[in-house]
Amino acid sequence: MLKHRERIRAALRGELVDRVPVALWRHFPGDDMHAEKFAARIVEFQKKFDFDFVKITPASGFRGEMYGATYVDGKNREGTRAYVTLPVQSLEDWDKIVPLDASNPVFIREFTTVKLVRQHIGADTHVLQTIFSPLSTAQNLARERIWNDLREHPDVLRRALRAITETTIRFALANLRAGADAIFFATQSATAQFVNREEFREFGAAYDLQVLEGIRAAKPEFVLLHIHGLDIYFDELMRYPVDVLNWHDRRTAPSLREAREMLRAAGITKTMAGGIDEYAVLADGTREQVIAQARDAIAQAGERGFILAAGCVTLVDTPEENIRAVIQVARKM
Numbered sequence: 001m002l003k004h005r006e007r008i009r010a011a012l013r014g015e016l017v018d019r020v021p022v023a024l025w026r027h028f029p030g031d032d033m034h035a036e037k038f039a040a041r042i043v044e045f046q047k048k049f050d051f052d053f054v055k056i057t058p059a060s061g062f063r064g065e066m067y068g069a070t071y072v073d074g075k076n077r078e079g080t081r082a083y084v085t086l087p088v089q090s091l092e093d094w095d096k097i098v099p100l101d102a103s104n105p106v107f108i109r110e111f112t113t114v115k116l117v118r119q120h121i122g123a124d125t126h127v128l129q130t131i132f133s134p135l136s137t138a139q140n141l142a143r144e145r146i147w148n149d150l151r152e153h154p155d156v157l158r159r160a161l162r163a164i165t166e167t168t169i170r171f172a173l174a175n176l177r178a179g180a181d182a183i184f185f186a187t188q189s190a191t192a193q194f195v196n197r198e199e200f201r202e203f204g205a206a207y208d209l210q211v212l213e214g215i216r217a218a219k220p221e222f223v224l225l226h227i228h229g230l231d232i233y234f235d236e237l238m239r240y241p242v243d244v245l246n247w248h249d250r251r252t253a254p255s256l257r258e259a260r261e262m263l264r265a266a267g268i269t270k271t272m273a274g275g276i277d278e279y280a281v282l283a284d285g286t287r288e289q290v291i292a293q294a295r296d297a298i299a300q301a302g303e304r305g306f307i308l309a310a311g312c313v314t315l316v317d318t319p320e321e322n323i324r325a326v327i328q329v330a331r332k333m
Contacts, residue, residue: 001018002017002018003124003125004021004051004052004053004124004125004126005123005124005125005126007019007021007052008021008052008053008126008222008307009221011271011304011305011306011307012222012243012244012271012305014269014271014304014305015304016303016304017303017304019330019331019332020298020303020306020307020308020329020330021052021053021306021307021308021330022051022052022307022308022309022326022327022330022331023051023052023053023054023055023273023307023308023309024049024051024276024282024309024310024314024323024326025054025055025056025057025313025314026045026057026079026313026314026315026316026318027057027059027060027078027079027080027313027316028041028042028045028057028079029059029073029074029079029080029081029316030073032057032058032059033059033109034109035109035110035112035113035116036116038058038113039112039113039116039117039120040116042054042056042113042117043116043117043120043121046121046125049323049324049327050327051125051327052125052126052307053125053126053127053128053182054117054121054125054126054127054128055128055130055184056110056113056114056117056127056128056129056130056180056184057130057313058110058113058130059071059081060074060078060079060080060081061080061081061083061140062106062110063106063132063137063140063167063168063171064083064086064087064137064140064141065106066100066104066106066107066167067087067096067097067100067141068085068087069083069084069085069086069087069140069141070083070084070085071083071084072084077283077315077316077317078313078315078316079313079315079316083143086141086142086143087141087142088141088142088145088146089142089145091149091153091156093142094142094149094156094157094159094160095156095159097138097141097160097163097164098163099163099166099167099170100167100170100171101167101170102170102174107170107171107174110129110171110175111129111174111175111177111178112178114127114129114175114178114179114180115178115179117179118178118179118180119179126181126182126221126222127179127180127181127182128180128181128182128183128184128224129172129175129176129180129182129183129184130184130186131168131171131172131175131183131184131185131186131211132168132185132186132187132188133168133185133186133187133188133189133190133204133207133208133211134161134164134165134168134204134207134208134211135161135187135189135203135204135207135208136186136187136188136189136228137164137167137168138157138160138161138164139188139189139194147194147195150195150199150203151199154202154203157203158203161203161207162207164207165207165210165211168211169210169211169214169215172211172214172215172218173214173215173218176215176218176220180220181220181221182220182221182222182223182224183215183220183223183224184224184226185208185211185212185215185223185224185225185226185242186225186226186228187204187208187225187226187227187228187237188228188229189204189229190204190205190227190229190232190233190236190237191229191230191231191232191233192231192232192233193229193230193231197233197236200233200236201236205236205240208240209240209241212240212241212242213241216241222242222243222244223241223242223243223244224242224243224244224245224246224273225237225240225242225244225245225246226246226247226312227245227246227247227248228247228248228312229248229252230248230251230252231252232247232252234247234253234254234259234262235262238259238262238263238266238268238270239266239268242270243270243271244270244271244272244273244307245259245270245271245272245273246272246273246274246309246311247274247311248274248311248312249274249275249311250274250275250276250277250280250281250293250311251277251279251311255300256272256274256275256297256300256301256306257300257301259272260272260300260301260302269305270305271305271306271307272301272305272306272307273306273307273308273309274297274307274308274309274310274311275293275294275296275297275298275300275301275306275308275309276290276293276294276297276308276309276310276311276326277293277310277311278310278311278312278313278314278315278318279315281293281322282310282314282315282318282322282323282326283314283315283317283318283319283322285322287319287321287322287325290322290325290326291325291328291329294308294325294326294329294330295329298329298330308326308329308330
């Protein structure tokens with residue numbers, strides 16, 4: 001039987017593995033504000049379920065917190081926080097967005113978490129740290145006003161995005177040095193709900209690719225791209241220099257089957273991760289529904305180059321038996 005690291009590596013190479021890799025991840029609200037408590041919860045979650053990789057999910061909005069945003073517990077199923085104050089509330093506030101480095105308290109909290117998780121997880125399992133695309137971070141700093149500023153004052157946004165890009169690269173590299181093996185790169189703005197294609201290419205992809213180039217130079221084991229939201233520009237993002245693609249495949253196009261066909265037609269070899277609806281099925285469905293959807297996911301994607309996962313974070317109130325049902329299907333138990 002393969003070890004976790006070997007199984008993920010085989011999946012990335014498109015080889016037939018002993019069993020389909022499986023991984024789920026979640027927020028730990030409250031505890032995620034303290035490195036020691038947060039690391040302990042992540043390690044506890046992994047020891048309970050023994051996933052094929054460990055994905056660290058920092059407190060929501062952590063990149064806004066780097067720049068002074070404040071939050072309260074959102075008291076929601078996702079385990080995310082609600083905004084209290086935003087760093088960017090006027091056009092002039094964008095000028096305050098400068099490159100940050102590893103002396104930032106949020107940097108320190110997050111890479112300390114990585115160090116502690118790495119110490120307790122052991123060498124046989126990949127540890128992934130989460131980063132966000134520069135445009136998604138800019139949205140995190142300003143919320144809805146960003147879209148008007150982007151269209152009315154593009155030069156102001158470009159300057160801020162350059163600073164955020166530098167910060168993002170530094171954050172990723174600091175976490176890789178702290179013990180992360182791989183990067184979970186999330187974009188929340190690659191969707192027609194926020195920007196058209198040309199806007200995405202200019203203000204999204206252009207800076208994403210700079211971040212990915214900086215990360216690749218550090219030679220992580222792999223980069224997993226999470227495409228968050230609905231009406232996503234999958235046909236553009238599938239060409240990013242990443243190893244794994246993850247999106248809400250049960251809630252927005254393309255399906256796993258459609259995505260596999262798109263990749264093949266384009267001559268692109270990438271591993272896909274997904275297949276489970278984290279809301280309607282994993283959290284709110286029966287064990288039998290979870291098993292049926294997991295089996296369907298494997299049937300759609302095939303057992304090569306596939307990781308069974310949810311479209312996004314596992315909700316904090318997800319029944320443990322449903323999590324175990326996903327694992328059962330992956331491991332043919």
